[in-house]
Amino acid sequence: MSQQITLTIDGQEITAQPGDKVLWAALANKIYIPHLCAIEENHTPFASCRLCFVEIKGYPSPVTACTETVQPGMAVTTRSPRVDRLVRTGFEMLMTNHRLECNICPANHSCALQRIARERGLSLKPKELPLLERNLPVDDSAPGIIYDPNKCVLCGRCVWVCKTRGAGILGFARRGFDRMVTTFRDAPLAESNCNYCDVCAGVCPVGALTIKCMS
Amino acid sequence: MKLTEEEKQIAVETSRKVSELFDPGKGNLIPILQRVQGELGYVPPEAMEVVAGYLDLPPVEVYGVVTFYNQFRTTPPGKHQVKVCMGTACHVKGGHIILDSWERRLGIKVGETTEDREYSLERVACVGCCTLAPVTLYDEEVIPKITPTKVDGLLFSHQLADKQQKEGNAGEK
Numbered sequence: 001m002s003q004q005i006t007l008t009i010d011g012q013e014i015t016a017q018p019g020d021k022v023l024w025a026a027l028a029n030k031i032y033i034p035h036l037c038a039i040e041e042n043h044t045p046f047a048s049c050r051l052c053f054v055e056i057k058g059y060p061s062p063v064t065a066c067t068e069t070v071q072p073g074m075a076v077t078t079r080s081p082r083v084d085r086l087v088r089t090g091f092e093m094l095m096t097n098h099r100l101e102c103n104i105c106p107a108n109h110s111c112a113l114q115r116i117a118r119e120r121g122l123s124l125k126p127k128e129l130p131l132l133e134r135n136l137p138v139d140d141s142a143p144g145i146i147y148d149p150n151k152c153v154l155c156g157r158c159v160w161v162c163k164t165r166g167a168g169i170l171g172f173a174r175r176g177f178d179r180m181v182t183t184f185r186d187a188p189l190a191e192s193n194c195n196y197c198d199v200c201a202g203v204c205p206v207g208a209l210t211i212k213c214m215s
Numbered sequence: 216m217k218l219t220e221e222e223k224q225i226a227v228e229t230s231r232k233v234s235e236l237f238d239p240g241k242g243n244l245i246p247i248l249q250r251v252q253g254e255l256g257y258v259p260p261e262a263m264e265v266v267a268g269y270l271d272l273p274p275v276e277v278y279g280v281v282t283f284y285n286q287f288r289t290t291p292p293g294k295h296q297v298k299v300c301m302g303t304a305c306h307v308k309g310g311h312i313i314l315d316s317w318e319r320r321l322g323i324k325v326g327e328t329t330e331d332r333e334y335s336l337e338r339v340a341c342v343g344c345c346t347l348a349p350v351t352l353y354d355e356e357v358i359p360k361i362t363p364t365k366v367d368g369l370l371f372s373h374q375l376a377d378k379q380q381k382e383g384n385a386g387e388k
Binding site: 170183 | 260263264273274275276278279282283
């Protein structure tokens, strides 16, 4: 019924369904574009991580691949000096308030930040910007989930899945440097209405929300 | 600081009454919260829960909005309101040092109210008298070129005045 769309990404011809976003079309064809906040099922992407920039022929400046719908004949380039610069700066800013303790982090080797750093040759430690240590308490009150806000990159994936598939207890609060993912009244998970479904831990791209090991 | 049971009750009733003046659409969240704050002077978590229930939103979403905007406060205002100016001129002249000394002297963080409900502390953008920087507003009074020692003196003199007034009142009776 629906006609397939043909477009090129990095010179490679690929097909996608009408309405697909460039990011998912690329990932489905094993073309990596850095991303943190995007969820394929969410059709109104937040585009908050600012990492999935691509160049599209005919566009004056790089755009976020997660919000751009595929068009027939579109020519997408995933790397360019402008894209690299945006991603490098965005990534560095994210890394200024992400607690780096990869060796003891449960997300080690499955972390999206490590992957981005590896794919784009970036440093996990910010080189030019100072670190913003927040030293927030780690919440291990829930029986199955550990929440370490010091590692949170505010991508909002957990908030979205909690609202659509979980108990709807996670949300953003405050603003600026103080912004964080939290529960109503900043209650620990065990004192909120959390049902410990751990979908949030399943979508967290970093080690902020993780499943508690029983050992 | 803790709210009394009576205050919680009032908060719940007021926010219920206020909510019903509006259509239960998501877009009315901020108008409702503003009205609640207009009536109560603050928006406690108890009120957020009522509003969330009325608009069919998760309470955490209302909490997010209230904590995002500076115009909302979650604790009741104190008898005296201390507003520390953090405008550009006051910032350059060490406004954060003044804010810090108020926080230490009152034993509260910005946006909070002391346990005895005497003082509440806020930061404001610009009071419009940058030549007097750094400035603090004590109720409606502008305190120009304030220093940490002036904070101590000011608090002491106001506490003394309050005490004398109380004693005076007692004496008259």
